[in-house]
Structures are given as C-alpha cells and as structure tokens.
Amino acid sequence: MPRSAAPWEIERKLVVKFEDRTNLKYGCKPEERPAEEFMRYGVINLDKQAGPSSHEVAAWVKRILKLRAVGHGGTLEARY
Amino acid sequence: MTGVLPVTLEDSTKVVQALLHSGKEYVCVMKLHGDVADEQVKSVLSEFEDTIYQRPPLRASVKRQLRTRKIYYLNFLEKEGRNVLFKVGCEGGTYIRKLCFDVGEVLGCGAHMQELRRTRAGPFVEGAARFVTLQDVAYWFMEWEKSKDEKALRKFVQPMETCLALVSKIYIRDSAVDAVCHGANLTAPGVVSFETGIGEGSMIVIMSLKGEAVALGKAVVSSEAIEKMDHGVVALVKRVLMPRGTYPKCWKSGED
Numbered sequence: 380m381p382r383s384a385a386p387w388e389i390e391r392k393l394v395v396k397f398e399d400r401t402n403l404k405y406g407c408k409p410e411e412r413p414a415e416e417f418m419r420y421g422v423i424n425l426d427k428q429a430g431p432s433s434h435e436v437a438a439w440v441k442r443i444l445k446l447r448a449v450g451h452g453g454t455l456e457a458r459y
Numbered sequence: 460m461t462g463v464l465p466v467t468l469e470d471s472t473k474v475v476q477a478l479l480h481s482g483k484e485y486v487c488v489m490k491l492h493g494d495v496a497d498e499q500v501k502s503v504l505s506e507f508e509d510t511i512y513q514r515p516p517l518r519a520s521v522k523r524q525l526r527t528r529k530i531y532y533l534n535f536l537e538k539e540g541r542n543v544l545f546k547v548g549c550e551g552g553t554y555i556r557k558l559c560f561d562v563g564e565v566l567g568c569g570a571h572m573q574e575l576r577r578t579r580a581g582p583f584v585e586g587a588a589r590f591v592t593l594q595d596v597a598y599w600f601m602e603w604e605k606s607k608d609e610k611a612l613r614k615f616v617q618p619m620e621t622c623l624a625l626v627s628k629i630y631i632r633d634s635a636v637d638a639v640c641h642g643a644n645l646t647a648p649g650v651v652s653f654e655t656g657i658g659e660g661s662m663i664v665i666m667s668l669k670g671e672a673v674a675l676g677k678a679v680v681s682s683e684a685i686e687k688m689d690h691g692v693v694a695l696v697k698r699v700l701m702p703r704g705t706y707p708k709c710w711k712s713g714e715d
Contacts, residue, residue, distance in 0.1 A: 382508050385531035385548045386482045386581065386625045391654040394686055399651045401633050401668035405706045408669045409618030414609050419469045421616035424583045426592045427464040436593065440466050443597050452465040452478030452622070453551060453580050 418444070462577030463585050471619030473698055477675065480662065481581025481625050482531060484548045488575075489559045491541040493568025500543055501535045503565050508533045513557050521552075528553040542573065582624035591615045619700070620672050626664045629653040629685070629694060631673065636706035639665055639673050643710075644695050647688040657682040663694055667706070674699045 407413075412420060427436055433451050441449040462485070467475050491500075508530050515523045531548035538544070547555065556572040563570025578585040591599075596615050603611035631639065635649030645665055657663055657678045665673045676694040678685075685693055 383510075383529050383531060385484075387579070388531070389625075389656060391627060391656050393652055393654055394682065395652040396686065397632075397651050399632050399668065405633065406636070406667055406669050406671055406701075409620045409671055410613075412618070414603075414607075414612055417609070417612060417618070418616060420471050420619045421468045422471050422474075422619050422622055423466045423468070423596060423616055424587060424590050424621075425464045425466050425596070426585070426590055427461055427577075428593065429461050433464055436464060437466050439593060440468075440596060443593075444468065444600055446469055448469050448472055450467040450472035450475040452467065452475050452583075453483060453577075 418446075460575045460577070462575075463580045463583050463590070464577070465580050465583045465622065467619065467622065468616070470700075471622070473700055474619050474622045474672070474675065476698075477626050477662065477664070478581050478583075478622050479551050481551065482548060482579075483551055483553070483577060483581075484546065484579035485555055486536075486544070486546050486576050486578055487555055487559065488573040489543045489545065489562065489570050490573040491543060491566065491568055491570045492563065493566075494541065495566050495568055497535075497538050499566065500538060503562055504533050504535050504545060506565065507558065507562065511553075511558070511561075513554055513561075516554060516557060519554075526552075530558075543570075546578070548579075582621055589615060589617050620666075620670060623664045623672055623675075626662055626675075627654045627657045627678075627682075628664050628666050629657075629676075629678075630666045630668055633668065633706055634709040636667055636673055636701070637703065637708045638710050639696055640699055640701050640703045640705065642696055642699060645676060645693045647685070647690050647693050650685060650693055653682060653685050655682045657685065665694065665696070667701075671701060673701045 437449050437451040510527050510529050514525050529550040534546045536544040559570050559572040599611045599614045630652045631649045661678050663676050663678045674696045675698040676696050678694045
C-alpha cells in the first residue's frame with residue numbers, strides 16, 4: 380500500500396474563476412497590520428526548551444507580552 | 460521534549476484547531492533493550508509507515524480508547540550501539556513514546572523513547588525565519604517597548620495566517636467579506652479563486668483578496684464542483700476570524 384502524503388507534501392494549485400480587485404480602503408495585508416493588531420492576530424513559532432510543560436511556556440509568553448490570552452498548538456511532553 | 464511549539468496570541472487562538480489537525484514531524488532517539496542488527500531495525504521501522512493503532516498512554520489528556528493514526532514517513536537516520544535515531548512524520552495526536560514501545564515489541568527486545576524533538580507542527584518548521592526561543596521573545600519585546608519600533612515586534616511574531624498555510628483556501632470578493640463575518644455561508648458568486656484538492660466536508664479557510672483570513676469553514680462541494688457552480692452554497696462558515704465591519708456591508712437585510 381502506498382504511504383499517505385503528509386499535509387506539507389500535498390501540492391495545491393490556485394484556480395481563478397474571476398479576475399477581481401480589492402479596495403485598499405478596507406482591511407489590511409496581514410504583514411502590514413498596525414502593531415497592536417499585528418500582536419492580537421499573531422502567532423509565535425517557538426523553540427521550546429526542555430523542562431517546562433507546553434502550558435507553562437504558553438503562560439510565560441502571555442506574561443512576558445502582557446496579553447489576555449494565548450493558546451498553543453499541540454502539547455509537547457515536559458520531561459527531559 | 461523540545462522543539463516547535465506554535466503559540467497563538469489573543470484573537471489568533473481561534474485558529475489553533477487548524478494546527479491540531481495538521482501533521483507533526485519529530486526526530487527521536489529510541490533506546491533498544493537488546494542488540495539488534497541495523498537492517499532489522501530499518502525493516503521494522505518501515506513496517507510502521509502506515510496507519511497504526513494506538514491506545515493513549517496511562518498519563519494522557521485524552522480519552523483512553525484505541526484510535527488510528529497515520530505515519531506518513533518513518534526514516535532511520537543512524538544507530539550507535541543500542542541508540543537508534545529516526546525521523547517521523549505523523550498525524551497530530553500520535554504518541555511517539557508509544558510508537559517506540561511498539562517498535563521494541565515487534566523487534567522482540569523491547570525499546571523506549573530516550574529523547575524527542577519536534578521539528579515541525581503543520582506549517583511551522585524548525586529553523587524557519589521567525590523560529591525563536593523564549594529568550595528571543597523577551598528580548599525583542601523589551602526592544603519594542605523601549606523603541607516602539609515595529610520592526611522589533613515583527614522579528615518574533617508572525618500573522619495568524621501562517622497557521623492556515625496548509626489548509627485549502629477559497630478567496631472571495633470584498634463584497635462578500637462582511638456577510639461571511641456575520642456568519643453567512645459562502646455562496647458561489649462570492650468566490651474569486653480557490654485551491655485544488657478540496658473535497659466535500661473538508662476544512663477550508665475563506666480568505667480576502669488581501670490574504671487576510673476571514674473565517675474557517677467546511678466545504679460542502681469539491682474543488683471540481685466549485686469551478687462549475689454559478690449559484691448555491693460552496694462552504695459553511697464554522698469560525699469567524701475577522702471582526703464585523705472591517706469591510707463594508709454589501710447586502711440588504713431581509714434578502715437571501
């Protein structure tokens with residue numbers, strides 16, 4: 380049986396149905412969001428060290444950045 | 460355990476579910492409890508490159524019932540004495556500790572997980588441009604507070620859209636954005652472009668033409684069908700990400 384492809388191995392192509400333009404008066408390109416908004420809609424690709432749990436690390440980020448809420452994607456065991 | 464741990468800030472916490480379903484990659488040191496030939500280890504590892512059954516360990520944060528997980532690849536890297544180094548690409552929720560134990564059972568000698576480092580969580584990769592330590596976060600945030608130079612902030616934070624990089628996208632017209640923000644399902648006339656590989660029921664992300672995530676949704680038709688449709692529902696909105704009123708309201712109340 381052929382192995383299944385990992386999500387990052389799947390190639391997707393963009394199919395354009397209509398040509399359309401966006402009005403620059405509304406919204407904002409993600410990389411150009413103003414500082415406060417950039418943080419609020421931001422994510423950190425963190426290199427977790429050994430020792431603390433994923434939850435503890437997330438709590439530290441929350442405290443360092445003085446934020447209201449943070450979440451994390453996928454628990455990494457604490458030990459070692 | 461060390462390695463890639465994406466941390467979502469405030470409002471971007473809503474997209475964390477997209478990350479949990481994307482795959483993971485680990486580099487692992489497995490300790491064998493007996494002497495086994497390299498070739499035998501390689502052959503047993505490749506047997507696990509398939510859909511495997513796992514019961515979550517005693518100390519687990521989920522219900523302990525037998526479940527299946529896909530192993531996308533399991534590559535033998537090196538072996539020194541009884542230590543085996545391998546790289547594994549797998550579905551989220553795979554227990555590598557359990558995997559090592561099971562490999563040991565098949566080998567007959569027994570084995571346990573010695574060390575583990577996550578090298579990938581969905582779109583987030585070890586060594587990428589904004590891969591930072593907790594110390595980097597503290598340092599750059601202090602720099603930002605001191606100088607108010609936004610460059611410092613952009614050194615360690617990236618837009619939540621990165622979390623959605625592996626989710627199929629449907630791009631919509633400006634005029635359709637606010638309706639979606641109000642929870643309306645996406646219909647064919649609003650679609651400008653879309654990615655191939657969308658199946659009925661697959662998770663999709665609705666994007667603005669500026670590349671902003673508008674909402675997470677569930678496709679009700681496939682990519683092939685979207686191409687041909689000129690009316691009707693394309694996707695159900697599951698989780699709105701953009702605040703209402705970001706784009707102008709282009710629909711009349713009381714109308715469909």
